[in-house]
Amino acid sequence: MSRRRGELYRDPKRGKVAGVCAGLSDYFNMELWLVRIIFISAVLLLGGPFFIVAYIACWFILEVKPETLPNQSKTETVNTEKPIEVKSKxxxxxxxxxxxxxxxxxxxxxxxxxxxxxxxxxxxxxxxxxxxxxxx
Missing domain, CATH: 1.20.5 (Single alpha-helices involved in coiled-coils or other helix-helix interfaces)
Structure with missing residues (x-):
């Protein structure tokens, strides 16, 4: 979640189906469950086929989240531990x-x-x- 906004990837390790919602949660710096609820609500309330087709398109178009970020060397790996966040809401x-x-x-x-x-x-x-x- 510390990446600059501009790199959109799928994150199948955190995802349920293909990691599209997990990638969107990283991109928009939102909680993963909230992105999933927004997506499911959009499917149910705004028009299911469009959002389902968009999800499948993102599944094929977006690249899988790399293990190393572009500005890191090959020997360095991304810290896979989830950072500690203080919940303020x-x-x-x-x-x-x-x-x-x-x-x-x-x-x-x-x-x-x-x-x-x-x-x-x-x-x-x-x-x-x-x-x-x-x-x-």
């Missing part, structure tokens, strides 16, 4: 639903407070005077 961290709901409510309350303060300022005479001065 609520749905990734395994936070209990009640806590997640409480956190979201706090965020919405803060946003609502800021929105109310902006509304109060925009409807105040101070805003009108400031706008008239800026027009001069």
């Amino acid at each position: 609520v749905w990734q961290a395994g936070e209990p639903p009640r806590r997640a709901l409480h956190d979201l409510k706090e965020q919405f309350d803060r946003i609502d407070g800021r929105l109310q303060a902006m509304e109060k300022y925009v409807t105040s005479p101070e805003f009108t005077v400031s706008r008239e001065i800026n027009k001069l």
Whole structure:
């Protein structure tokens, strides 16, 4: 996932069928399960034959992910260990639903407070005077 965006490969080692979704997850730096869900949803909701044909085409067109990257020497191999990632999203961290709901409510309350303060300022005479001065 540390490659520059521009190299799209299939990754059959991580893939279920041909590694196309695994390659797309590396390319877009997304979780593999999320790419699979998006693909399956697209097949079911947007038109199955098109996406299935596109998947098969990618299967034949895309090259298999090389063991060494182009900028490495032949003796160096790619680190196959998965890097440790800190999950920062609520749905990734395994936070209990009640806590997640409480956190979201706090965020919405803060946003609502800021929105109310902006509304109060925009409807105040101070805003009108400031706008008239800026027009001069």
